[in-house]
Amino acid sequence: MQIGDVNVLADRKVLLGVTGGIAAYKSVELVRLLRKSGAEVQVVMTGGASQFVTPMTLQAVSGRTVRQDLFDPGHEAAMGHIELARWADVVLVAPASASFIARLANGFADNLLSTLCLATAAPLILAPAMNQQMWQAQATQHNVGVLLHRGVRLWGPALGDQACGEVGPGRMVEPEALFQQLCNHFSSGPLSGVRVLLTAGPTREPIDPVRFIGNRSSGKMGFALARAFVSAGATVELVAGPVSLATPAGVARFDVETAREMEQKVLDRVTECDIFVGCAAVADYRPEVVADQKIKKNNEQMEIHLVRNNDILATVAALSKAPFTVGFAAETQAPETYAEKKRIAKKIDMIAANLVGASEGGFERDENALTLLWEGGQKRLPLADKGMLAEQLVTLITERYENRYPA
Structure with missing residues (x-):
């Protein structure tokens, strides 16, 4: 997106978190769009995410080694979460699963992505993706409310057909729309x-x-x-x-x-x-x-x-x-x-x-x-x-x- 002949994403540091869910395949296209716009993209994956899309694929489109391990001796004496938290201009988790949202709401820091989300001062944005019943569940809505109160932003979820065959709210917002929204985020x-x-x-x-x-x-x-x-x-x-x-x-x-x-x-x-x-x-x-029951047409x-x-x-x-x-x-x-x-x-x-x-x-x-x-x-x-x-x-x-x- 161009605003006043200045690419608002040029040289921006986008940390893209990818959690476990079928929508993880969409993250590949999002990375491609971000890189094409001139943004630097660092992908951080959870263990579940790698069951849906390979780290090698995301590494190829991002041009950076995909980070997965909380304790990685190759990065700042195993303090990779602090290193990444300081690096990012924005942290976008897409897709954000119900499990990840629950962990974040309750302050868990048991993997690299959840830990750096707690450690970063950058804006934190989640693009939820899950079954429609999971999204509407009372526990998920409570967790979402907690995160919104803390200043975390939610982009989505979208309404429509889901991989499980059901229809309703829970689809991850499409990569093109997430890209556009990141442009809006960095524009005044x-x-x-x-x-x-x-x-x-x-x-x-x-x-x-x-x-x-x-x-x-x-x-x-x-x-x-x-x-x-x-x-x-x-x-x-x-x-x-x-x-x-x-x-x-x-x-x-x-x-x-x-x-x-x-x-x-x-x-x-x-x-x-x-x-x-x-x-x-x-x-x-x-x-x-x-x-309690259907009223019969008796009168x-x-x-x-x-x-x-x-x-x-x-x-x-x-x-x-x-x-x-x-x-x-x-x-x-x-x-x-x-x-x-x-x-x-x-x-x-x-x-x-x-x-x-x-x-x-x-x-x-x-x-x-x-x-x-x-x-x-x-x-x-x-x-x-x-x-x-x-x-x-x-x-x-x-x-x-x-x-x-x-x-």
Whole structure:
């Protein structure tokens, strides 16, 4: 990637960790891309990684001897982990297995890669790769939360087909996307160092094991915003409702289903962020009672008693140390009027109003139009592709954020 005719990866020292998993074969292409860009690449493999790709292969593409042993008498009197920790400008572990993530979260230092990850002062980035059930397991999510709290970044995982035959979140982000994200990492952006937490997509409120109350949100706008924030240099976490969208490169994603699950994940992560964007279409109500078994069609009528969900956006804005908070208002009429009332009532910094169910875009479409409102100002963003619209929106959010928190 070229930025201003200067290759941002030229002479950068990238330490690439490779752990055990079928995705290890993708690391070969990532090394090739990095070397072609002018980066220096040192590969460190775990024992499990060598079961999927040989050290000789990675040595051939990196031009450096692959390091594997914690105690190597050929490097700084067997203190190779300190030597490598000092050498690296960035440490990227791709793929990062569930086992490696667990070891890192618990501070184990029983192999060269985990030891140097503890010893380095360089940014540490993980590209997870594992079975979708392993990724969604409570233990893995806990470990990920621990690492994120410590400042470790997660790029991925991606959503899609897996080698085991299952489909879901857990694929390693593709080498080209990881390469692009490393370029973004070393380039300066207006939100460099800023932490962003977003919500996207719908929620599903179960009625019984088969049926649920939901809405038509596709999540496309929220995912486009996540990509735009990453491009602006931000560290991005995304809490996603049930959608079938690929995780943007450089984004740490958490999947939830219900409004209460989304609320809990947001509250778990919001103290770590500088900007919060509530783009998800969160259900206002949920069934008070969820049936254990499928409800049979025995009666002409059925009543479902609904109770109100907590307002996530208002809850975040009311925190004693609230982040810069941006909301969305999807309306079928008078969007600016209703959005401004919401902005004032919820005491948020900005709100994006859009008209749904009309020719101007909205749910389940690739285009949208927005009106941004804040205290004392507003700006109309006309109908455009959601990717382009997201870039314009991030520019406006950046301006208002910098106005509130000047450097």
